[in-house]
Amino acid sequence: MTTDLRAGSVVESRKEEVIIRAQNISKKFCRDLKRSLFYGMQDIASEITGLRGERDELRSKEFWALKDVSFELKRGEALGLVGKNGSGKSTLLRIIAGLIKPDTGTIEVNGCVAPLIALGAGFNPILTGRENIYANMSVLGLSRTEIDDRFDEVVEFAEIGDAIDAPVQSYSSGMAARLGFASAIHTEPDIILIDEVLAVGDVKFKTKCYGKLQQLRENQTSFIMVSHSSHSIATVCESALYLRAGKKVTGGDTLSVLNTYEDDLFLGKVENTLGFMQLIEKDAAESMGLDITSLFFRDQDGNVINSPISGELCYLAIECLVRKPLEQVSVNLGIRELSGESRLLVYINSWDDDFYLDMAAGKHEIRVKIPCFGLGLGLYDLRIAIRQDKLSLLDKVESFKFAAKKALSQSSVSLFYQPHSWQVISQQSQ
Numbered sequence: 231m232t233t234d235l236r237a238g239s240v241v242e243s244r245k246e247e248v249i250i251r252a253q254n255i256s257k258k259f260c261r262d263l264k265r266s267l268f269y270g271m272q273d274i275a276s277e278i279t280g281l282r283g284e285r286d287e288l289r290s291k292e293f294w295a296l297k298d299v300s301f302e303l304k305r306g307e308a309l310g311l312v313g314k315n316g317s318g319k320s321t322l323l324r325i326i327a328g329l330i331k332p333d334t335g336t337i338e339v340n341g342c343v344a345p346l347i348a349l350g351a352g353f354n355p356i357l358t359g360r361e362n363i364y365a366n367m368s369v370l371g372l373s374r375t376e377i378d379d380r381f382d383e384v385v386e387f388a389e390i391g392d393a394i395d396a397p398v399q400s401y402s403s404g405m406a407a408r409l410g411f412a413s414a415i416h417t418e419p420d421i422i423l424i425d426e427v428l429a430v431g432d433v434k435f436k437t438k439c440y441g442k443l444q445q446l447r448e449n450q451t452s453f454i455m456v457s458h459s460s461h462s463i464a465t466v467c468e469s470a471l472y473l474r475a476g477k478k479v480t481g482g483d484t485l486s487v488l489n490t491y492e493d494d495l496f497l498g499k500v501e502n503t504l505g506f507m508q509l510i511e512k513d514a515a516e517s518m519g520l521d522i523t524s525l526f527f528r529d530q531d532g533n534v535i536n537s538p539i540s541g542e543l544c545y546l547a548i549e550c551l552v553r554k555p556l557e558q559v560s561v562n563l564g565i566r567e568l569s570g571e572s573r574l575l576v577y578i579n580s581w582d583d584d585f586y587l588d589m590a591a592g593k594h595e596i597r598v599k600i601p602c603f604g605l606g607l608g609l610y611d612l613r614i615a616i617r618q619d620k621l622s623l624l625d626k627v628e629s630f631k632f633a634a635k636k637a638l639s640q641s642s643v644s645l646f647y648q649p650h651s652w653q654v655i656s657q658q659s660q
C-alpha cells in the first residue's frame with residue numbers, strides 16, 4: 231500500500247515537472263546576407279572579448295523573428311504552435327533544439343530533445359537509410375548496442391523496405407519523413423519537436439504516427455508540434471501558443487487559442503471585402519439573355535449578411551437581370567475550400583432536384599435556401615452557372631469568395647457542422 235502511494239506521488243510530481251521554461255526569448259535576423267555575415271562576426275568578436283553589446287536593439291536591416299516569448303511545458307504535455315507563415319514558429323523550435331541561440335531571454339530545457347524539424351530530420355543525403363539511422367540515433371544519445379536492438383523496429387515502423395540500403399537522397403520526402411519520425415521516436419526522448427513533418431506522410435502512416443504519439447504521451451514524453459492544420463493540433467495538444475510576427479498573441483487551452491487564431495486568419499481584415507459580389511453590367515450584345523448582377527447571403531430574417539453561420543439557416547441570393555422570358559432555367563453551384571487542397575466540398579444542381587425556373591423579363595432574385603449551413607469556419611470560393619435546357623450557358627461566376635463564421639458555442643476545429651439532437655432512452659429493468 232505504502233509503496234503504491236509513493237509510486238503514485240513520484241508519477242504525479244514528475245507530471246508537474248517543468249521540462250521547458252522559456253522566458254522572454256527574442257531572436258533577430260537580418261535580411262541582407264552581407265550585413266548578416268558582418269553582424270555574425272561582430273557578435274562572435276564581442277562574445278570572445280566579453281564586450282557583448284546591446285543585443286536587444288536592432289541594427290540596420292534587422293528584424294525580430296521572435297520577441298519576448300515566454301511559456302512553460304510540463305512533462306508529458308503537448309503544446310501546439312500556431313501562426314501564419316513567417317510568424318516565428320520554426321525559429322522557436324530551433325532555439326529549443328539548441329540549433330540557434332536567442333539574442334535575449336533564457337531557455338531551460340531539462341531533458342533529451344529529438345528535433346523533427348526539417349524533412350529527414352538532419353539526415354545526410356549521401357548516406358544510406360541504415361547509416362543514417364545509426365548516425366541519427368547516436369546523436370540522440372543511444373549506444374551502438376541500443377541502436378542494434380531497435381534497428382528492426384525502426385525500419386518496420388518506417389515501412390521503407392529495401393530502400394533502407396539506398397542513399398537518402400533517392401528517397402521521396404514522405405519516405406525521409408517516415409524514417410526521421412521512426413528513428414526519433416525509437417530513441418525515447420523526453421521532448422519531441424515536430425515541425426510539419428507529419429504533413430507529408432500518407433493517411434495510413436499519419437494515423438500510425440498519431441497512435442504512436444499517444445502511446446509516448448502515456449509514457450510522459452512531451453511534444454511541441456507546429457502545424458498549419460488546426461485539426462492535428464487539436465487532436466494531439468492540450469495547450470497551444472499563437473504567434474503573430476514573432477510575438478505571442480495568446481497561449482493556453484488549445485481550443486480557445488485555435489479560436490483566436492482562426493478568427494484572425496479567416497475573418498481578419500478581409501471580412502468586409504468578402505461575401506458580397508456586385509458584377510459589372512453587361513452590354514446587351516454580350517448577354518445570353520440572363521445576367522447575374524450580384525451574389526450575397528441572407529440570414530433567416532432576410533437580412534443581407536457577409537458570412538453565413540455554420541449550422542444556421544441562410545439563403546444564397548443570386549440577383550439577375552432577365553432580358554427576355556426564359557423557360558427551363560437551371561442553376562448549379564459548387565463550393566471549394568480556399569485554403570488547403572481546394573477540394574470541392576459542396577455541389578448543388580437544381581436539375582438534380584428536378585427544379586427548373588420559368589422567368590419573365592426583369593430583375594429577379596433567385597434564392598437557394600440552405601436550412602443548415604454545413605461548412606465550418608473558413609474561407610470558401612463559390613462557382614455558379616445558370617443554364618437553359620441543361621446545356622446552353624446563360625451566365626456564370628467563376629469565383630465568389632466568402633467566409634463562413636461559426637456560432638459562439640461551436641468548436642473551432644471541425645470542417646463541417648453536423649446537425650444533431652440528443653436523447654436519452656431509458657431501459658426498463660426486467
Ligand SMILES: Nc1ncnc2c1ncn2[C@@H]1O[C@H](COP(=O)(O)OP(=O)(O)OP(=O)(O)O)[C@@H](O)[C@H]1O
Binds near residue numbers: 314321
Ligand atoms: N536564418 C535566417 N535569416 C534571416 N531570416 C530568417 C532566418 N530564419 C528565419 N528567418 C525569418 O524569420 C521569420 C520567422 O521565420 P520562421 O521560419 O520561424 O517562421 P514560421 O512561423 O516557422 O513560418 P512557416 O509557417 O512558413 O514555416 C521569417 O520572416 C523568416 O523569413
